[in-house]
Amino acid sequence: xxxxxxxxxxxxxxxxxxxxxxxxxxxxxxxxxxxxxxxxxxxxxxxxxxxxxxxxxxxxxxxxxxxxxxxxxxxxxxxxxxxxxxxxxxxxxxxxxxxxxxxxxxxxxxxxxxxxxxxxxxxxxxxxxxxxxxxxxxxxxxxxxxxxxxxxxxxxxxxxxxxxxxxxxxxxxxxxxxxxxxxxxxxxxxxxxxxxxxxxxxxxxxxxxxxxxxxxxxxxxxxxxxxxxxxxxxxxxxxxxxxxxxxxxxxxxxxxxxxxxxxxxxxxxxxxxxxxxxxxxxxxxxxxxxxxxxxxxxxxxxxxxxxxxxxxxxxxxxxxxxxxxxxxxxxxxxxxxxxxxxxxxxxxxxxxxxxxxxxxxxxxxxxxxxxxxxxxxxxxxxxxxxxxxxxxxxxxxxxxxxxxxxxxxxxxxxxxxxxxxxxxxxxxxxxxxxxxxxxxxxxxxxxxxxxxxxxxxxxxxxxxxxxxxxxxxxxxxxxxxxxxxxx
Ligand code: BGP
Numbered sequence: 001x002x003x004x005x006x007x008x009x010x011x012x013x014x015x016x017x018x019x020x021x022x023x024x025x026x027x028x029x030x031x032x033x034x035x036x037x038x039x040x041x042x043x044x045x046x047x048x049x050x051x052x053x054x055x056x057x058x059x060x061x062x063x064x065x066x067x068x069x070x071x072x073x074x075x076x077x078x079x080x081x082x083x084x085x086x087x088x089x090x091x092x093x094x095x096x097x098x099x100x101x102x103x104x105x106x107x108x109x110x111x112x113x114x115x116x117x118x119x120x121x122x123x124x125x126x127x128x129x130x131x132x133x134x135x136x137x138x139x140x141x142x143x144x145x146x147x148x149x150x151x152x153x154x155x156x157x158x159x160x161x162x163x164x165x166x167x168x169x170x171x172x173x174x175x176x177x178x179x180x181x182x183x184x185x186x187x188x189x190x191x192x193x194x195x196x197x198x199x200x201x202x203x204x205x206x207x208x209x210x211x212x213x214x215x216x217x218x219x220x221x222x223x224x225x226x227x228x229x230x231x232x233x234x235x236x237x238x239x240x241x242x243x244x245x246x247x248x249x250x251x252x253x254x255x256x257x258x259x260x261x262x263x264x265x266x267x268x269x270x271x272x273x274x275x276x277x278x279x280x281x282x283x284x285x286x287x288x289x290x291x292x293x294x295x296x297x298x299x300x301x302x303x304x305x306x307x308x309x310x311x312x313x314x315x316x317x318x319x320x321x322x323x324x325x326x327x328x329x330x331x332x333x334x335x336x337x338x339x340x341x342x343x344x345x346x347x348x349x350x351x352x353x354x355x356x357x358x359x360x361x362x363x364x365x366x367x368x369x370x371x372x373x374x375x376x377x378x379x380x381x382x383x384x385x386x387x388x389x390x391x392x393x394x395x396x397x398x399x400x401x402x403x404x405x406x407x408x409x410x411x412x413x414x415x416x417x418x419x420x421x422x423x424x425x426x427x428x429x430x431x432x433x434x435x436x437x438x439x440x441x442x443x444x445x446x447x448x449x450x451x452x453x454x455x456x457x458x459x460x461x462x463x464x465x466x467x468x469x470x471x472x473x474x475x476x477x478x479x480x481x482x483x484x485x486x487x
Contacts, residue, residue: 228324
């Protein structure tokens with residue numbers, strides 16, 4: 001059977017500046033550039049961000065390849081540490097302006113919509129060292145200054161803006177679980193950072209509302225939504241899943257879409273003595289500057305159970321995990337290579353949650369994908385990687401997304417992580433996600449089987465659903481072509 005998607009659906013893929021460009025001609029180091037300088041052993045095979053996938057030098061050829069695999073939209077990010085010379089004054093670097101103009105113009109020349117994000121974990125490290133990074137409200141204001149420059153420089157051609165990618169990952173990585181520099185463990189600071197990032201996003205949106213002259217212009221945020229499912233229907237497990245959802249999903253979603261944080265979560269922070277410092281003026285900025293569109297990164301669900309120890313156990317610090325524990329559900333489907341559960345039905349749940357609890361705001365899948373290591377295992381005689389597992393992964397997710405759209409959820413696109421295999425933080429090049437492979441020694445790029453397959457989907461706006469899948473999950477009665485979809 002075939003599923004028809006709307007004609008103006010975004011078929012695309014996402015990367016970020018720090019993961020693709022390389023450090024060429026960049027004035028400032030971001031937190032990951034710096035971390036690699038001081039501790040290269042923390043990175044898989046000691047590969048750092050210096051070259052990444054060389055996009056700074058090869059953007060023209062790379063964008064031509066995106067065209068070749070049929071993408072009509074492409075997300076990347078502008079690096080704060082590249083664009084801004086004087087971080088206090090917000091003055092711009094001319095080479096960076098030339099570069100980002102060239103990238104945007106090249107996308108448009110190829111008929112690819114440039115979707116631009118402003119922060120993808122890549123805070124300039126000097127702001128961390130001088131002010132404590134996102135702990136500081138001064139840094140919040142500097143971010144808004146950087147954002148304003150981006151809107152003024154590129155807003156005549158860029159219509160689709162996003163303020164942050166996965167803010168929760170900054171909170172978790174840098175302030176709780178030590179997978180982002182500066183690897184602090186401090187629950188109170190973590191909660192403050194979450195608030196400050198929500199505020200920074202709202203202040204950037206305020207700057208957008210003031211500066212944007214493009215009638216097509218829209219702004220949003222990209223959140224990693226990880227639906228939390230309880231191990232059992234018993235009240236203790238339900239409570240664990242409820243808190244996990246509040247922390248992992250609702251905190252940023254509510255702030256971005258509704259302009260306020262979930263009261264229940266605020267009360268828990270208060271009771272636990274970790275509530276953020278906030279002023280009435282700031283809360284008003286958050287209230288008045290909500291998003292137009294939402295990007296949802298979805299990779300895997302979260303299975304949780306009641307904590308095995310009491311919440312008032314003596315711990316050195318406050319961790320959200322005091323209210324829930326991971327649950328390894330027997331029999332779950334896995335991407336065994338990466339160690340993540342595969343549960344595409346969660347996309348349907350996300351779609352309905354947005355429809356029912358978030359004003360059915362227009363949204364798109366801004367990242368989804370399957371990371372696999374040592375993909376050269378799947379090279380065929382012609383030198384092409386036969387990544388049938390990735391094709392199946394995308395088919396399954398599009399199938400459940402379509403079901404959600406059929407129920408009225410206002411989804412306008414699907415972006416894979418990532419177009420061209422790119423550098424991924426401390427995992428460096430361990431997990432490959434792309435439609436196109438990169439040889440990190442020669443920078444030769446080769447389209448994988450999934451890239452050619454995706455072109456077929458994008459060109460026809462049609463997904464061919466394999467019989468096995470229909471047999472397993474049934475035939476959706478789809479009429480999504482006639483649905484109203486923005487963009
Ligand atoms: C997402 C990030 C991306 C990318 C991806 C894959 O959460 O937004 O930047 O890194 O994860 O990550 P990994 O290579 O660690 O599997």
